Amino acid sequence: MTVVTSDKIAQEVARRRPFAIISHPDAGKTTLTEKLLLYGGAIRLAGAVKGRKAAKFAVSDWMEIEKQRGISVTSSVMFFDYGGKRINILDTPGHQDFSEDTYRTLTAADCAVMLIDGAKGVEAQTKKLFHVCRMRGIPIFTFVNKLDRVCKNPFELMDEIEQTLGIRSCPMNWPIGEDGVFMGVYHRRDARVELFEAESHGSQIVKSISMQLDDPACRERLGDRLYNKLCEEIELLDIAGDPFDIDRVLSGSLTPMYFGSAMTNFGVRQFLDDFINLAPAPGAKSSTKGPVAPDSDKFSGFVFKIQANMDPAHRNRIAFIRICSGRFSIGMEVYHERTGKTVRMSQPQQFFAQEKTTVEEAYAGDIIGVVDNGLLRIGDTLSESKETFRYEGIPMFPSEHFARVRTPDAMRRKQFLQGIQQISEEGAIQVFKQPNLGVETLIVGVVGVLQLDVLTYRMKYEYGVDIIIEHLPYTLARWVTAKEITPQMLGIADNAMVVEDHLQRPVILYKNEWTLQRAQENCKDTQFLDIPPVE
Numbered sequence: 001m002t003v004v005t006s007d008k009i010a011q012e013v014a015r016r017r018p019f020a021i022i023s024h025p026d027a028g029k030t031t032l033t034e035k036l037l038l039y040g041g042a043i044r045l046a047g048a049v050k051g052r053k054a055a056k057f058a059v060s061d062w063m064e065i066e067k068q069r070g071i072s073v074t075s076s077v078m079f080f081d082y083g084g085k086r087i088n089i090l091d092t093p094g095h096q097d098f099s100e101d102t103y104r105t106l107t108a109a110d111c112a113v114m115l116i117d118g119a120k121g122v123e124a125q126t127k128k129l130f131h132v133c134r135m136r137g138i139p140i141f142t143f144v145n146k147l148d149r150v151c152k153n154p155f156e157l158m159d160e161i162e163q164t165l166g167i168r169s170c171p172m173n174w175p176i177g178e179d180g181v182f183m184g185v186y187h188r189r190d191a192r193v194e195l196f197e198a199e200s201h202g203s204q205i206v207k208s209i210s211m212q213l214d215d216p217a218c219r220e221r222l223g224d225r226l227y228n229k230l231c232e233e234i235e236l237l238d239i240a241g242d243p244f245d246i247d248r249v250l251s252g253s254l255t256p257m258y259f260g261s262a263m264t265n266f267g268v269r270q271f272l273d274d275f276i277n278l279a280p281a282p283g284a285k286s287s288t289k290g291p292v293a294p295d296s297d298k299f300s301g302f303v304f305k306i307q308a309n310m311d312p313a314h315r316n317r318i319a320f321i322r323i324c325s326g327r328f329s330i331g332m333e334v335y336h337e338r339t340g341k342t343v344r345m346s347q348p349q350q351f352f353a354q355e356k357t358t359v360e361e362a363y364a365g366d367i368i369g370v371v372d373n374g375l376l377r378i379g380d381t382l383s384e385s386k387e388t389f390r391y392e393g394i395p396m397f398p399s400e401h402f403a404r405v406r407t408p409d410a411m412r413r414k415q416f417l418q419g420i421q422q423i424s425e426e427g428a429i430q431v432f433k434q435p436n437l438g439v440e441t442l443i444v445g446v447v448g449v450l451q452l453d454v455l456t457y458r459m460k461y462e463y464g465v466d467i468i469i470e471h472l473p474y475t476l477a478r479w480v481t482a483k484e485i486t487p488q489m490l491g492i493a494d495n496a497m498v499v500e501d502h503l504q505r506p507v508i509l510y511k512n513e514w515t516l517q518r519a520q521e522n523c524k525d526t527q528f529l530d531i532p533p534v535e
Helices: 006-014 029-039 064-069 096-106 124-136 154-165 216-222 224-240 246-251 268-278 410-425 450-463 513-522
Strands: 016-022 076-082 085-091 111-117 140-145 168-171 173-178 181-187 192-197 207-212 254-259 300-308 317-325 327-329 333-336 341-344 348-352 355-358 361-363 367-371 381-383 401-406 430-432 442-446 468-472 476-480 496-500 506-510
Touching: 006 016, 006 327, 006 361, 016 029, 016 096, 016 124, 029 076, 029 085, 029 111, 029 268, 076 367, 096 124, 096 300, 111 124, 124 140, 124 154, 140 154, 140 268, 154 168, 154 224, 154 254, 173 224, 173 254, 181 224, 192 216, 207 216, 216 224, 246 254, 254 268, 300 410, 401 450, 410 430, 410 450, 442 450, 450 468, 476 513, 506 513
Parallel strands: 016 085, 016 111, 111 140, 140 254, 168 254
Antiparallel strands: 076 085, 173 181, 181 192, 192 207, 300 317, 300 381, 317 367, 327 361, 333 341, 333 381, 348 355, 348 367, 401 442, 401 468, 430 442, 476 506, 496 506
């Protein structure tokens, strides 16, 4: 057995950079992920998401439905080494219908990159995700994207971030150009101008020319008008802007701001170089025994994501674990806090989207996947010692859309039930059934209605089952603490439906808030819970 010293663990933890990328849909998040991989040397050619007829697709979008629709519907995990650091990227869905997957994934990140469309500014989903990061107290780095198009004035974007999100920004670079003609960036720290040469449609590393601002060649290349405009903007920034302060960044009160174009690769390398040096290494995680130090000599971690069928040929189920402390090694035995069982970690893997490699060792800040036979659940804590403690719970989100789901093919009933169960264990859907009506017809609850489209697609192509979906007029699910369901809890006929969850606990589906409020007024001694009680 290899003995690893505390110093070795501390050194490895210090070079980890686990982070998530958050944005509104179509801001270019998956494209930026691709370009970080390109500049990090993890891929040789980037394929941007362009639509169903595109010849290439984003590496991080590994589901077939993601490739066809050009959207991310599930979080993707990728790692690579760059500049002496181990980069762990959590690429999250931007669409609000898949936001619960994003929220869970943010629990595994130590900081976030907030991507903003330079033309649209701060959008609705960005606001929601930003506030989740703010609640978790994680630092946020901002990348203003799509400077290759006509965008808002950079000063206007700075003001919008402050007014909308309540956080000050400090531009680390400044865009050079106007009216959608983006020539390069000015690096404030070393007064350097970097001009880019677009080629290969952004699929390869872009060439650039670098020179000091006071170099006569700089004025010559930019022209007098653009050069003078740049100097005036820099002077205004230096006088009125916030100075860079790493303590304020780490405390979440200041966001470093970068301008660039992920599509054309402009500004991506400088962002990556800066980010790996400024972003925090893994920090202590909260648990029932208090903060757990990442450089502890004992391994521990928690399950933040479960994904079935990453390898369609083997129908496997992978549990993703964020390592929070110590060193993980292949074959080690760990304590499963929820069941009290000892689990042998014999097939650990690290991922590059769908591609996987066997991992011999990993440290706090890394993400590993283990093949799971159904024992593990989202939120479970695993640790090397049998000291009983649990990491902070993974947030759950109440469903807002409900539908009856069944298969018209009685011969595929077994596959139907298996598929529904496995997808529900990923946290993508909640499953209910009506008492005494059997299990052939189930009721599914989802946060976003687009998840039903994904369910239909996955059931057909991953489990070989066609399903029929009948939308129901309910928008709220409530677990009740009473021993029996009374007419007072249901209110007016057809405004509510009684179902059971997988533990046969009664759940009431309500049409709207008004119906629920009437039930609460009539049953003041009963609690109506929007999140199921702990099992």
